[in-house]
Amino acid sequence: MITAPVNHIIPQSCVDGPGNRSVVFFQGCNFNCRYCHNPETIHQCQNCGLCVAGCPTGALSTENGLVSWQEELCVGCDSCLRACPHGSSPRVSMLSTDQVMARVAENMPFIRGITVSGGECSLYHAFVAELFTKARALGLGTLMDSNGSYDFSADPQLLALCDGVMLDGKAFDPQAHLALTDASNQMVLQNAVFLARQNKLQELRTVVALGLPNEETVVGFARLLAPHLTRGDVLYKLIRYRASGVRTCYSAQLATPPMAEMERLRGLRLFKHQHCIRKKPLLPKALAFGGSGFFMGWERSACETAGGSDRWRF
């Protein structure tokens, strides 16, 4: 039986793919993004026990050298996260796909699908494939929210079970990516093209922060993808950096960009045929996108976006 460390499952989300979805957050990530706003999901628990004494409700204990967490006692005060020297969390459960599906099925029929996120979901690709098989059997959609470090081209079975990948384009420049995440972006760029060509690129996302080469990233990804967008819409979401949750050792390096900077990036003219729809009509007629291999237009729909992000549509 395959199991995976699950940080938490949210029953409803409107910001993790189209429609209302349940989201499974795994524990563990192979990137170390400076702007990560839930850094406690990066590393696995070392069972050092330093968090146990600080728990005000006795939800944490040590048994046989392992830290154990009782969910029903937890009040979510996060004192364990603050006490953890390893960038981890004791509030993680090893779950089977059946256990995850049991939790997800409680949310039917109010959701159209599930999204796996992280941490980094692709670290648990075999688990995800099994989970997606079971989700599809219930008629649910399947999306991955990934940092793009996994070679999707080598896993056609997973890709066949996955409706699409929401890919992070954290930085286009290799050095900038390495500095931001401690990891190479070679596979990310390869995946961006591969997924776009397979019509599995659900969404590309870039976090915009002062201190990062934002314009270079946006322009780079746009140019990289443009020749490959032959199969329809892809959403490019620009997310405004916010310091909440970011580790203090990194928070000084980055700052929230002013809205004017978001506006400027949105207004970049990258292609001869690009047109920017400045204001989305309240009730737009269907807009025709895609099919031509370059930007037909990009739609600015701030009124539709989640949590302060901006979206473009290729």
Next chain:
Amino acid sequence: MNTLNAREAETLRIVKDTTLTHEQAMMKLSKLAEQYVHVFPLPEDFQRLVETRQICDLGEGFVPYAPRYILPDYEKLLESGCKFLRLDPPTNLFEAISALEIFYHHVPSVTHFPVFIGKLDKLLDRFITDENEAEAKVLIKSFLRHIDRTIDDSFCHANIGPEATRAGKLILEAELELQDAIPGLTLLYDPEITPDDFATDCVRTALRCAKPSFADHKTYSQQYTGDYGIASCYNALPIGGGSYSLTRMLLKNVAVDAHDKQDFFARSLPHAVAVMCEFMDSKVKFLVEEASFFRSNFLITEGFVDPDRFTAMFGVVGLCECVNLLMEKQGIEGRFGHSDIADQLGVEVMEALEALVAAHENPYCKAFGNRFVLHAQVGIDSDFDTSPGARIAIGEEPPLYDHLKQAGLYHRFFPSGVGDIFPFDTTAARNPESILDIIKGALKVGLRYFSTYSSDSDVIRITGYLVKRSDIEKLDAGTPVSQDTVVLGLGSVKNGHVLERKVRSL
């Protein structure tokens, strides 16, 4: 104070009230008269049940002279015109709108304003073409503004759907721009007929101005012969007919009257139902047999309504508090919305009530098999510790999916209307497709009527009707406002904690 002095004092209070408009004062004065004349016999023990607030006649008074809810056949107006009003069948959008505006003025109701103004998209769409669409938008917007400013009561309700139409889209656009409380609006929603993009537009509009609501078209379209409409708050009734009356039972107070659960089911509830049915029989008989409406009103004589398409509504309020009290009386832990035992008891109460009401025959209620039809009444402004219909109390709402599944247990008991309200925060409001997913799920778990608005809308749903928050603030500061429902809204905000309703995140 003797009765005469009390009447004089009440009359004086009305004419001196600086928060009332002329029209509101006039209507209040007319209501006074309806309280003082008793023209039909009252059942034995009726007075006690009213005094202990087990039964409430919703201020209908004791001299009914028009049905409470009328749903005229507006198609007939468009097809054949109206002799009494000297209206020919309209030939274009301008004439159609003008004919409707004129006609509305002559449709009575308990509030003296029309509670159903038609399936507006269907009525108007035939007059809209590619060529006149821009002009149509201007006309529809001014039509809706006219309705808001002249029909000063948000129990006025329009319907759209289930098909997407050009007129339907223009109505949504106009409502977004107008931000008015009136008219209330319902999408007759069938996911198999209504395209997702139109339904999403409806959600998007609802999140900015609290309308439209979503009615389960598939279910509602099967419960009366012929066409139906959603009138007033969310009342599903036959078009070309309506409801004579709405009397309501305050279930909690029936439970107060009972020694225990057994006594509630064996004595208090059947007794209260019997008295209320007898009261309704008596009132309906007078209205049909003696008042002039069913003999001489042009709506009847020209066939805009048919006496055979009427019934009367048996309203229910406070199931939540009734169940909680019966649980307490049994010494069992658990509250309505949070305990399977309590929720099951709620089903038991409704099943008992349904059987009792179905056992009572009334010859005038031909639209519903000679039976009164159950209705989840939304409460009135002075209600205290009484949740609307079968809703969970504000302040005790469980998580969203649990709440929807719980509400789904009860909606099936109320053929003539029931509904729940789920406000969303602004993040969710930016993602209307997610909310449409939830509405689709809600219909699947048994909800028949779903309303929403966003945490920052000005127009909000009070219990069943809409009010602008900004109008409530004005009235609270002593400034008159034209719409009488604002007065009710202010009361419900103070007594019913409407602004404390749980706002949902996604």
